[in-house]
Amino acid sequence: MSAAREKIGTRRQFLAGGALLGTGMVSPLLGAEAESQTGAVLNSDRPDAPYELARPENTIYSACLQCNTGCGIKCKLQDGVVTKIDGNPYSPWTLLPHLPYATAVDDANPVDGAICPKGQAGLQTAYDPYRIRKVLKRAGRRGQNKWITIPFEQAIREICDGGLLFKDIPGEQTRHVEGIRSLMTLTDDRLAKAMDADIKAIWEAREPEQKKALVEAFKQKYAEHLDKLIDPDHPDLGPKNNQIVVAWGRLKDGRGDLYKRFAAAMGTVNAHGHTTVCQGSLYFTCKAISEQYVGGKFTDGQKFYWMADTENSRFILFVGANLFEANYGPPNRTVRLTNNLVSGRTRIAVVDPRFSKLASKAWKWLPIKPGTDGALAMAIIRWMLDEQRYDARFLSCANKAAAIAAGESSWTNATWLVACRNGQPGKFVRASDVKIDGVPLTQPTTRQTPDG
Ligand code: SF4
Numbered sequence: 001m002s003a004a005r006e007k008i009g010t011r012r013q014f015l016a017g018g019a020l021l022g023t024g025m026v027s028p029l030l031g032a033e034a035e036s037q038t039g040a041v042l043n044s045d046r047p048d049a050p051y052e053l054a055r056p057e058n059t060i061y062s063a064c065l066q067c068n069t070g071c072g073i074k075c076k077l078q079d080g081v082v083t084k085i086d087g088n089p090y091s092p093w094t095l096l097p098h099l100p101y102a103t104a105v106d107d108a109n110p111v112d113g114a115i116c117p118k119g120q121a122g123l124q125t126a127y128d129p130y131r132i133r134k135v136l137k138r139a140g141r142r143g144q145n146k147w148i149t150i151p152f153e154q155a156i157r158e159i160c161d162g163g164l165l166f167k168d169i170p171g172e173q174t175r176h177v178e179g180i181r182s183l184m185t186l187t188d189d190r191l192a193k194a195m196d197a198d199i200k201a202i203w204e205a206r207e208p209e210q211k212k213a214l215v216e217a218f219k220q221k222y223a224e225h226l227d228k229l230i231d232p233d234h235p236d237l238g239p240k241n242n243q244i245v246v247a248w249g250r251l252k253d254g255r256g257d258l259y260k261r262f263a264a265a266m267g268t269v270n271a272h273g274h275t276t277v278c279q280g281s282l283y284f285t286c287k288a289i290s291e292q293y294v295g296g297k298f299t300d301g302q303k304f305y306w307m308a309d310t311e312n313s314r315f316i317l318f319v320g321a322n323l324f325e326a327n328y329g330p331p332n333r334t335v336r337l338t339n340n341l342v343s344g345r346t347r348i349a350v351v352d353p354r355f356s357k358l359a360s361k362a363w364k365w366l367p368i369k370p371g372t373d374g375a376l377a378m379a380i381i382r383w384m385l386d387e388q389r390y391d392a393r394f395l396s397c398a399n400k401a402a403a404i405a406a407g408e409s410s411w412t413n414a415t416w417l418v419a420c421r422n423g424q425p426g427k428f429v430r431a432s433d434v435k436i437d438g439v440p441l442t443q444p445t446t447r448q449t450p451d452g
Contacts, residue, residue, distance in 0.1 A: 053077075053084055054110040061088055064119040068250050068279075069093070069329035071115055073122070085122050087113020093332045116330040141169060185228035186239035186267055195222060199235050241267035250274040279305075293413070296430075311336035316348045319373060324357040351376065 052058060053076035060075045064085070072091030076084040087094025090101060094113030125131070135155040140146030150158075158165050162179025166172040186192050198218050205211045218235050219226060226232040228239050246263040248256065256273050263271035275283075283303040291301035310316060310323070310333060321327045324334055340346035341361055350362040351373070359365040368376055384390050395414050397403040403411040417429040431442040 051110070056105045056109045059109055061090075064115060064122055066118045066122050066125065067326070067329075069332070071119060071329060071331050072113070073115060073119065074109075074112070082123060082126060085115060085120055087115045087119075087331055089113045093329065096335045114331050114335070116325075119331070138166065139169070141171065180244055180266070183240045183243050184267060186225075186241055191225065192239070192267070195225075195235070195239075198222075199238070202236060238269065239267065242270055244268040245270040245272065247272045248274070250279075310346075311340070314346055316346065317351065318348060318358060318362075319351040319376075322352070322356045322358050324361070 058077045060077065060082075062073055062075055064071045064073045071093050072088030073085050073094070074088050075082045076086070089095045089099045089108050089111040090103070091113060092098045094115060095111070098113070099108050099111060134149040135152055136147040137150045137155070137158075138146070139148040158177075158179070160179050160181045162177045162182060164174065165177045166175060186195075195218075198214075198221070202211055202214045202218065205214055215233065215235060219232055222235075229235060230237040230240055230242060244263075244266045246259055246266065246268065248259045251259060251273065256275075259273070260271050263269075282305065286306040287301035287303045288298075289301070290304070290306070291298035294300070305328070307328065308316070316337075323337060324330055327333060337346065337348075338361075341348065347363040348358070348361065349364040349366065350356065350359040351366045351368055352359055353367050353370050355365065355367070359367075366376075393406055394408050394410075395412060397406050397408050397411040398413065398415055399411055403409070413428070419426045419429050419433065432440045434441045
């Protein structure tokens with residue numbers, strides 16, 4: 001039995017003893033006194049007071065969506081209302097080490113994992129009295145902040161069909177609002193595919209005259225359907241359906257797919273999630289840095305949320321990252337760093353104009369001026385080169401064979417030459433690019449690989 005479980009048992013035994021004392025063995029007066037004493041214990045913060053919220057039947061396990069990390073949580077209910085949120089003790093994200101998955105729910109329930117303050121604020125999100133739960137329709141001029149609630153059915157009808165939707169608002173009595181239905185001009189799948197193929201041919205044409213001729217041919221071929229296009233002189237803009245934009249936030253775990261299906265059903269290519277403009281840059285950077293040089297080209301990179309191994313690092317330079325407050329999950333990442341900071345195993349330096357919580361724990365805090373990050377990075381690189389503060393042995397391992405010979409576990413392309421044309425860096429230099437007395441060192445090949 002776990003210590004937490006024993007504690008619960010003690011509390012229950014205490015309660016059972018109190019109930020027995022109050023009902024059968026003493027006078028009614030004494031019983032009332034005992035009952036009131038028990039009530040006092042129940043409502044007190046004495047260590048032996050029962051913690052009702054720790055009961056499995058008062059707990060719902062879920063996932064926090066207060067940020068993109070999606071920590072495992074347990075919601076503690078009292079009379080059906082969530083009154084406290086804590087970390088799911090089965091989750092390695094919120095408890096280190098987490099409970100074995102075979103742990104019985106009854107035993108696991110008194111154990112709480114940790115979540116961050118944003119996660120704790122999930123209560124306010126769920127029960128915010130101002131949370132919008134009905135469709136609001138503008139009932140005054142723009143900026144007047146006047147709204148009425150309307151049924152969902154009416155909202156869907158008005159959004160689809162349009163009409164004189166604001167006829168009661170001065171100045172908008174005759175303004176006709178276009179509905180989505182009128183934008184869904186192209187609904188014939190075969191026609192859409194045929195147009196798509198011809199538009200691709202227009203895209204691929206290199207000469208302006210050739211493009212012009214193809215556009216004219218397109219207009220003749222689809223003369224009956226030109227009213228379906230945004231601009232017949234620019235078929236590449238596609239059908240009017242593309243004027244419908246479906247934009248959503250960060251919706252993972254299948255919800256984004258529902259939006260994509262919705263957009264596809266509308267026939268628009270304009271479906272944009274949050275990740276399209278934010279995390280996409282991270283994914284593609286990680287894809288690029290994880291690509292391998294195989295058969296003469298880089299390939300097979302993974303679009304993954306690559307993260308530094310802060311738990312096993314000896315020195316970390318944080319630039320604009322604030323691990324204790326955000327940075328893809330304080331509950332998971334903080335605990336993996338704090339012990340090492342306390343023991344002195346890891347030292348951190350923080351570059352941030354603001355004295356953040358992380359900066360308060362740093363060996364060095366560098367409050368640079370906003371916008372000077374690039375200059376700082378160049379200065380660090382310059383200093384490393386000038387002071388030769390780099391791992392020359394590792395950097396000299398340009399392929400797997402060299403790494404094995406040097407006793408290194410990995411290798412790097414840092415020392416490969418890069419061809420520069422017109423001052424712009426291009427591809428890595430191949431031996432076949434290098435000529436001596438006009439003769440290439442080797443013939444071009446796609447079979448050579450750097451891994452020996
Ligand atoms: S990091 Fe905090 S806000 Fe984000 S999911 Fe975890 S507990 Fe919730």
